[in-house]
Amino acid sequence: MENKKYYIIGGAILFLIIILGAAFAFSGGPKKVANKEVELTWWKTFEDPENLSELIGDYQSAHKNVRIKYVKKDINDYEQELLNAIASGKGPDIFTIHNDWLAKHIEKMAPAPDKLIGQRAFMDTYVDVVSSDFVKDGRVYAIPLSIDTLALYYNKDILGSAGIAQPPKTWPQLIDDVQKITVQSKPGTFSKSGVAFGASSNVNRAVDILTLLMLQNGTKFYSDSLNMATFDQSIFDQGSTESFNPGAKALEFYTQFSDPAKKTYTWNAKTDFSVDSFAQGKLAMMLSYYYMKPTIENRSPNLNFAIAPVPQTTELGDKVNFANYWGEAVYKLSPNADEAWNFLAFLSGKESQKKYYSKHSLPSARRDIISEQISDENLGVFAESALTAKSVYKKDASLYEGIFLKMIDDVVLRSFRPEEAVRNAVAQVNLILQK
16 A cells, blocks of 8 residues: 555656646747847947946956947948948847937837836936937837037137127127128128027038027927928917017028128128137037047147026027937847847946946936036036927938028028018928828
8 A cells, every 4th residue: 555655746847847847848938038148239330349348347347247349430421321230130139329210210210118217217317308319119220329419619718709608698799790790801701600500501510500509499390190390380379469470580580691782791602601600710619429529639739718507588488499419229039139138238337327327428418417427517517408408300311401401501592581481491391290
């Protein structure tokens, strides 16, 4: 009887082993994700490898099974090269996107796992414009390592010689300053220009400047559903019964500086490119980004210039600035998408970001680091401006750019009224939205 009992128990155990083995075989066996060898290829523009090598090393030390291959790409053909690589099935695991590319490329991107990077935490960590640009339907699609905003570069010697003690804080003040500064050696040739405004081809980031002016004027660019452009529509000024067209008003303001009939005439299509003119000491003021500062310093090490916040419509209203930056995204069909997002989460952490900025000084997009950067002599203006920065939705950024450049030229070169130029631009944007 004793032996029979042992036979029964042994048989039961054997039956259980068979059942478990079958279940294991059905499920594909044990997963060894943590020990799987992973190589992540990362494409990024502008960034030299040495600025990221320490952080990549830190991550690889903590994740022995992961190797990260960083590839710096040329911005001139980057987007097309990326599209070609994805089309051929050889897209990188991680790639850089501009802050206005999400609408165009979202189908190629894997959102961050909610448990790793949730929308609420993301919005609390980064300035508002980042959530506006990189969050869609509650999911995070890219993470910035820094942010850039427009600022007012000004030549202190030129302003001082014109009796101007401080850079303008409002656009009416800038208009007054331009008239004091501008000198024509002969009609249409400026030996000294007040500001690089008015043209399209020789003003660095002319479209961004015009978009900033439109935002400051209260322009609503699209319907709530984003299926129709509305930046040609009039609005009522606060506390007034009279309406005005904020988009046309901004375009008229921008283009007046290249109109020979205006007192503000200070720029035209024959003038040198704005950055060159500023570096040569022939231009008093221009709007540009932080990334342009080293270029000016290298070209003209003795140039006596400083940087101030962009002027506003008034000193009393809410400030509005304009953002231009890049974010890191994960390829939708990457076999290692989760590991790629895990790396980006590490890379964007506060301590990692501080280590990154120690390699090269950049304005942060993280609120907790911005609060420390505001007092920095070099970064302060840009750090503070990030808190009020905005952007504009673009279904296709390159097409949008061309339409806005044409809108400027329609007024300056083809004598269109601003209202007409804006109306034509809206029609062209709507054609893009309907595709």
